[in-house]
Ligand SMILES: O=P(O)(O)OC[C@H]1O[C@](O)(CO)[C@@H](O)[C@@H]1O
């Protein structure tokens with residue numbers, strides 16, 4: 455049987471912790487156990503809450519869950535084989551099949567394990583095992599172990615959110631009088647705000663405080679040199695060329711999909727951008743795609759999405775609460791909708807989507823533009839492989855292209871394609887941690903239809 459590295463002609467190997475000293479290795483060795491320890495601590499701190507809600511059963515569930523999670527941490531730290539899931543949920547079978555697939559790729563000699571197999575796979579698997587530990591303990595199955603961090607990030611970013619909502623209100627006030635150039639400028643600003651909003655995830659910092667305290671609008675121009683690929687003009691022209699006369703008499707693109715990443719400040723920047731797209735008439739509808747269970751510490755679930763809109767409505771800042779009410783109205787009217795699909799919480803590279811989640815692929819095909827937020831989505835777009843930096847984005851996508859798409863990502867993992875020749879080497883010599891510090895970003899676009 456072939457080794458994992460040689461499975462596909464011309465396609466580089468998956469990043470893996472087996473490369474000692476690599477970012478994948480450091481993540482599996484240091485960051486993932488830290489995240490698990492924090493999860494255990496959070497559950498323990500909430501013991502009384504579980505007792506109040508479920509009595510003795512709550513206490514038992516707390517103990518059992520902690521014991522499963524400690525076992526998981528031990529398996530990880532001692533590089534034990536990855537185990538099949540036992541919780542019998544709708545996605546269990548698919549996870550177990552994926553384990554077999556990894557085993558086939560790896561060959562029979564060694565088991566699939568934390569430090570030997572694909573980093574993307576084992577990191578995703580850890581979050582699914584956290585979910586399993588909770589699901590096997592029914593009274594606390596719905597408990598979101600990452601909720602505290604996500605809500606804290608939202609509250610700590612209040613000043614920045616207020617500044618953005620005030621800006622949005624100003625734009626909307628005379629939106630019908632704006633020239634196309636002025637509209638483009640606002641579009642670009644809010645796209646950049648949503649891009650840099652991705653700095654605020656909690657997974658890279660293993661859950662440490664990570665919020666936005668100042669108005670991001672003020673720092674956009676100083677951040678421009680850190681954008682390594684800027685295809686924003688292609689995003690704009692895609693929207694403009696998708697415009698069709700709608701029922702309302704307005705000429706708009708029909709649908710923009712946003713594949714969300716993190717809750718807290720980043721989610722608000724995405725909602726603000728989506729509000730702008732609709733209120734400016736650039737898009738008629740927005741589909742938001744989120745996670746169906748807590749994922750990578752700070753990712754958005756349906757609960758986080760609704761909570762964020764409710765909180766925004768409930769503040770006593772005039773423009774912020776006005777924005778919240780507007781978002782609620784968009785949802786009621788179906789202008790906005792939230793969708794989750796099990797594929798987003800699976801470990802697959804996106805080039806597998808058409809075969810492994812054809813319904814989701816078909817849904818995305820209905821969009822005029824799909825925006826993929828964040829680093830993990832970028833890893834999945836490119837298969838989390840050891841690509842040369844100069845390889846074209848569409849080569850790394852390996853046939854994935856349900857609709858014109860754009861990745862809005864700050865770099866937090868060592869995969870980056872589509873750079874100019876020499877650009878990667880220059881960055882490495884100037885700033886060795888350029889791919890993982892979150893300091894750099896890309897706006898990277900691809901449209902299979904324009905090939
Ligand atoms: O929220 P984002 O932008 O996807 O970033 C999360 C990133 O942090 C990490 O967890 C760091 O290990 C990456 O695996 C992941 O890509």
Ligand SMILES: [Mn+2]
Pocket residue numbers: 655657715716750752753828830
């Ligand atoms: Mn995330």
